[in-house]
Structures are given as structure tokens and as C-alpha cells.
Amino acid sequence: MITEKDVDHVALLARLELTGEEKEMFTKQLNDILEHFQSLERLDTEKVQPTAHVLPLQNIYREDRVGEHIPREDALANCPDRDENYFRVPKIV
Numbered sequence: 001m002i003t004e005k006d007v008d009h010v011a012l013l014a015r016l017e018l019t020g021e022e023k024e025m026f027t028k029q030l031n032d033i034l035e036h037f038q039s040l041e042r043l044d045t046e047k048v049q050p051t052a053h054v055l056p057l058q059n060i061y062r063e064d065r066v067g068e069h070i071p072r073e074d075a076l077a078n079c080p081d082r083d084e085n086y087f088r089v090p091k092i093v
Contacts, residue, residue, distance in 0.1 A: 002030040 007030070011018045018026070061080045072085055081088040 001033065002027055006030075 004027050007018070007023050007026050011023075076082050076085070076087070079087055
């Protein structure tokens, strides 16, 4: 069970100033959330397969093929800063 003291502690860590009314509201909301999770714990999930996603997803890969590329000059046409045939970007270290 979450107490107002717990809410005070979290507010202190988050550097939040809460009024007494807000502390009371958040205490009730957090306890409602915990109560909901407790009701979920009572569900029978014995025959439910663990999943990472609710939908059966599968990556779709395409074959790597060499294709036509845009000409270098077209690629560099709108480049704000370039060095011969290369994009010039800020150094990031």
C-alpha cells in the first residue's frame, strides 16, 4: 500500500512541491493502480504462452541487390557544406 509518506519521498526525488490535496490525490491514484495489478495477478494464465508482443510479428527482409544510385552531384546539390565529393559535417567526439 502506498502512503502519503511514499508520495512525499517520490516528490522530493523528483523535486516536486505538492500540496496536501495533490498528495492525497496521488496516493489514492497509485493505490488504485496497485489494486488493479493485484486483480491481474489473480487471473489464471497457466495456459497462456509468454509473448513479447500481442500480435504475431515477423521481420520481413528483402534481398540485397545492387541498383541504380543517384549521381554524386545530385546528392551533393543541396549540401550546405561540402569538401570536394563529400558531405562536411561537424566533428562529434
